[in-house]
Amino acid sequence: MGRGRRDKVYLTVEDRENLEQISRNGYAPAKKILHARILLMCDEGKYSKRTWTDEEIAEALQVHRNTVGRIRQRFLQKGEKPALERQLRKTPPTPPKVDGSSEAHIIALCCADPPEGRAEWTIRLLTSELKQRQVITEISASTVWRTPKKNELRPWKTQRFCIPERDLARFVAEMEVVLDLYSTEPCEEEPLIAMDEASKQLLGEVYPPIAMQPGQDKKEDYHYEREGVQALFMFVDPHRGWRRVSSRDSRTRIDWxxxxRQLLDEDYPNARKVKLLSDNLNTHNIASLYEAFPAPEAHRLARRLEIYHTPRNGSWLNVAETELSVLSKQCLDRRIPSKDxxxxxxxxxQKSRNQNASKVIWRFSTSDARVKLKHLYPVFEQEE
Structure with a gap:
């Protein structure tokens, strides 16, 4: 149909009222409302206020000019209802490439180990494997991706559990011992000391850094020289607000x-017994004293030492770990070239921290754990 000639549409009063009602109906399908507006604008009868060209209608309603022509022809040939309703497909829909059987294959592949030499399944690898196994000969990666997405399968992601199910009883038992230690009233004769270990790599500059200036950040070269590693021993008295940090060349049983010995004889010489809280490192036990000192000396130290261990997977229970984090952020987060x-x-x-008596206020108690961490307790009594 040319631009100059077109079959004209003449609407009656009833036709216009019906179409105007549909075009203003917010509950009608969007396509039906659009087609009603097209027919109203195509009207060239005496009740129409303006004659629109197909190009003007298409531009006003943001549709293609051919769409306007098809709606007009459908109205003239079949009537109002066929023109307003969406036209049914003449051909049956194409069956999906991924049916129940092939979807089960994709799920099974995602849950299985990837081929040798590959760390994880990717969508491209899944697509290639499906074709190689003749499950589906022709399929795109985007089509394969729909199945893992629908079934919430993420073969590239691995979540690691912190506490195995079979280990929950052991964890909560040791956790409550530590929490009870923190909640016990402080005693000068039996102070609570938390200790932890860390390491610091010594790094020297190859080229001198450029100092910061207004409008210019400090600059340092990417290259550096390795000057060895120092072992750090952190001892913290959370109630007194005291800490001591030592650096050594190693962290063997002898070093610990x-x-x-320094903690007992120099830091707390008047304490009857020191309650030491540490992690489960194999050097943190009485046997290390007997390996480092003669039996009488080791026995003397052991009688003044009461060791408690944080549960495995529970290093957050050790306040010394928190203090090491503070040390790292405030002091060690830079290149330090030598042991001295x-x-x-x-x-x-540590002098500045001890002068301020920066204490660790531990507020998480055993009763709090039984509420906030009740999912960790194998048997938990529900409140009535």
Whole structure:
């Protein structure tokens, strides 16, 4: 049909009223409302206020010009209802490429181990494997992706559990011992000391860094020289607000035993017994004292030491770990070139912290754990 000639539409009063009602009906399908507006604008009868061209109608309603022509022809040939309703497909829909059987294959592949030499399943790898196994000979990666997405399968993601189900009883038992320690009233004769270990790599500069200036950040070269590693021993008295940090060349049983001797004989010489809270490292036990000192000396130290261990997977229960984090952020988060420089910086940091008596206020109690961590308790008594 040319631009100059077109079959004209003449609407009656009843036709216009019906179409106007549909076009204003917010509950009608969007296609039906659009077709009603097209017919109203196509009307060239005496009740129409303006004659619109197909191009003007298409531009006004944001549709293609051919769409306007098809709606007009359908109205003239078949009437109002066929023109307003969506035209049915003449051919049956194409059957989906992924049926129940092939979807089960895709799910099984996602849940199985990937081929040798591959760390994980990717969508491309799944598509290639389906074709290779003749499950589906022609399929795109985007079509394959629909099945893992629908079934919430993420073969590239691995979640790691922190506490195995079979280990819950052991965890909560040891956790409550630690929580009870924190909630016990502080005693000068039996102070509670938390300890933890860390390491610091010593790094020297290859080229001197450029100091910061207004409008210019500090700059340092990407290259550096490795100057060794120092072991850090952190001892914290959370009630007193005292801590001591030592750096050593190693962290063997001998090193730990010597740190314990210093804790008992120099830091707390008047304490009848020291309650030491540490992690489960194999050097943190009485046997290390007997490996480092003669039996009488080891026995003397052991009688003044009561060791408690944080549960495995529960290092967050150790306040010394928190203090190490503070040390790292405030003091060690930079390049330190030598052991002497490291010792100077650590001594200055701990002096400042001890002068301020920065305490650790632990507020999480056993009763809190039984409420907030009740999912960890194998048998939990529900409130009536």
């Amino acid at each position: 035993a010597e740190e314990i 420089k490291l010792k100077e910086e650590i001594d200055a940091w």
